[in-house]
Amino acid sequence: MAVSADNAVHRHKTVPEMKRGKKKHLTLDKLKSSTWIIVRTVLIIGLSYIILYPILLKISIAFKHKTDIYDPTVMLIPRNVTLENFQYVMETMNYFKVVWNSFVLSGSTMLLTTAACALAGYGFARFTFKGRNVLFALVILTILVPPQTIMVPTYINYRDFDFFGIIGLFNNGSGINLIGSYWPFMISSVTGMGVKAGLFIFIFRQFFKGFPKEIEEAALVDGAGVFKTFFRIMLPNAVPAIITVMLFSFVWQWNDVFFTTMFLDNASVMSTQLQTVGATIAHKLSTSVGGGVGAVDPFYVSMLVNTSILLAILPLIILYLFVQRHFVESVERTGIVG
Amino acid sequence: MLTRRSKMSLEERKGLWGWLFIAPWLVGFTLLFAVPLFQSVRYSFSELSLTASGLQLDYTALANYRYSVMQHVDYNRTLVEAVVNMIVNVPLIIIFSLFVATLLNQRFKGRMAARAIFFLPVILASGVIASIESGDYLQSAMMGGGADSNAGSGSMLRSFELEKLLLQSGMNEFFVVYLTGAVDRIYEIVSASGVQIIIFLAGLQSIAPQLYEASKIEGATGYEAFWKITFPMISPLILTNVIYTVIDSFTNNDMTMLIQETAFQQFNFGLSAAMSWMYFLIIAVILFITTYLISKKVFYQ
Numbered sequence: 001m002a003v004s005a006d007n008a009v010h011r012h013k014t015v016p017e018m019k020r021g022k023k024k025h026l027t028l029d030k031l032k033s034s035t036w037i038i039v040r041t042v043l044i045i046g047l048s049y050i051i052l053y054p055i056l057l058k059i060s061i062a063f064k065h066k067t068d069i070y071d072p073t074v075m076l077i078p079r080n081v082t083l084e085n086f087q088y089v090m091e092t093m094n095y096f097k098v099v100w101n102s103f104v105l106s107g108s109t110m111l112l113t114t115a116a117c118a119l120a121g122y123g124f125a126r127f128t129f130k131g132r133n134v135l136f137a138l139v140i141l142t143i144l145v146p147p148q149t150i151m152v153p154t155y156i157n158y159r160d161f162d163f164f165g166i167i168g169l170f171n172n173g174s175g176i177n178l179i180g181s182y183w184p185f186m187i188s189s190v191t192g193m194g195v196k197a198g199l200f201i202f203i204f205r206q207f208f209k210g211f212p213k214e215i216e217e218a219a220l221v222d223g224a225g226v227f228k229t230f231f232r233i234m235l236p237n238a239v240p241a242i243i244t245v246m247l248f249s250f251v252w253q254w255n256d257v258f259f260t261t262m263f264l265d266n267a268s269v270m271s272t273q274l275q276t277v278g279a280t281i282a283h284k285l286s287t288s289v290g291g292g293v294g295a296v297d298p299f300y301v302s303m304l305v306n307t308s309i310l311l312a313i314l315p316l317i318i319l320y321l322f323v324q325r326h327f328v329e330s331v332e333r334t335g336i337v338g
Numbered sequence: 339m340l341t342r343r344s345k346m347s348l349e350e351r352k353g354l355w356g357w358l359f360i361a362p363w364l365v366g367f368t369l370l371f372a373v374p375l376f377q378s379v380r381y382s383f384s385e386l387s388l389t390a391s392g393l394q395l396d397y398t399a400l401a402n403y404r405y406s407v408m409q410h411v412d413y414n415r416t417l418v419e420a421v422v423n424m425i426v427n428v429p430l431i432i433i434f435s436l437f438v439a440t441l442l443n444q445r446f447k448g449r450m451a452a453r454a455i456f457f458l459p460v461i462l463a464s465g466v467i468a469s470i471e472s473g474d475y476l477q478s479a480m481m482g483g484g485a486d487s488n489a490g491s492g493s494m495l496r497s498f499e500l501e502k503l504l505l506q507s508g509m510n511e512f513f514v515v516y517l518t519g520a521v522d523r524i525y526e527i528v529s530a531s532g533v534q535i536i537i538f539l540a541g542l543q544s545i546a547p548q549l550y551e552a553s554k555i556e557g558a559t560g561y562e563a564f565w566k567i568t569f570p571m572i573s574p575l576i577l578t579n580v581i582y583t584v585i586d587s588f589t590n591n592d593m594t595m596l597i598q599e600t601a602f603q604q605f606n607f608g609l610s611a612a613m614s615w616m617y618f619l620i621i622a623v624i625l626f627i628t629t630y631l632i633s634k635k636v637f638y639q
Contacts, residue, residue: 040441047438048455050528055462120363127356135360142371144622146589148597149614152381152607153374191366201363226355251461258598316461324454 062307085307102270106253109189113249116192121204143198184263207241382611402612420593435531439538460532541575570637
């Protein structure tokens, strides 16, 4: 495996060269491979640095004291290490409550989306029925249509929600207003219409398609029903796909601004809080110092905003550290591959 | 005869189970996608106003479409910008992610750690965090001139030097500007290619190692092996990735911001629907053309 991939780049050897003496060939080969190893290492470290640098910078800024911003001798490592920024931001944002809200919202949509998409993906992968291909083309269509296209009708739909007129029967002919609650998220995830759910259905379908059919048949012969086969045999084997989908749906819901601002008026979830955090902090500073918003030090505000971003992505990073191993390994077997 | 009939009914029964499995999705699709989609078409052809009694629709034919193309201040410019950005970025992202995937597919110490780092942008570079980051001054001050002078001015210097070097070597000016632009926007490109790297990596791992062994015995160079084995084997995924990148670049940009603002700040729902429909049609046309062009070259096993 390693040889094959190494080959792709570092062996620029021509055929006559190969035919020459064995010893020379070996040293040349060695030289080339060690050069490539150096180049590769430099590239990987450099690119990792590009990815990690903003996060490191944020960590460094977050631990700095206010006076450190103006100290030209202070660069990355703060002189006066302090937790004041964290404390201030946590108080201003009402951090733990916001994290809890976000967690409840993202967690529940994650579970519902994964369940709905796994069912649909299995249905598309393993059963033949009329119109299956047309319906799957419609799944692809849901990926292609930008959510902005159906944004207004969706909003109106949830503002006056009615399920085939059933709710209207009990509520004097009008639906109920679900805007401002978590219900729109729950409804759209349980029906596989959440954030990028079409992609998840696609992933599950590809995964289940690559699964050997014999196992299912054996289960059927042994007397397991369709549901039992699905829950006892297919799902435990689909763990890589499940982890991938869960991680994606959690993270995308956590970072999502579009749906949260649309469905929740004054949401205290992380993504919408982050949008306004600069203004909130500036307001709080100006009222405590006095002298209006103009008197607030923009660099201090920026420092606090940086801290709040760090706090916002902290749960995600912790989550990623836990599932990272599974995730990275599972990628190899997920079968995102068409 | 008897067995055959019973098999048919088993197939049919299995088909029913299939309907049961996709039922939740089907309900969601009809109620939360198909119906809103048709409503949105209707809105785009009419003037929508929210009154005390509910919604009021006044049919105005193509007025919304005409207004957004002929009179709206920002629409055309934003649309062209979105398309140009897409055309500039997609090739870079595809080439970069294929390159990184080949790197990460090799065996070296700390491969797991490197992979974990390269997938990190999938988590962090989406939505609100990215948008705040771009408008933050302390960080940009630190990255630019101020505290950390190495990073900012260093990269400026580098791409100037590179540009001069490439121009002197007689390369086409267009390509030089394109390449140096890519170097300057490396963070943007890296953070947009997380999912694509994952897809390519999964694809690279599914290529049978025997192919490489055979080609090595036949005396193929690494370069040849890449273009004759890796590239064709991975070409279906290039198609997948191009489609994904195009969609991704169209889901969060100035255009979608404009559409949202028109709807929820100016409350001009009809105009917003018209804008988004034209936007969607352009995306569809672009996707159709790219898919057609690429799929002619794709090699299927």
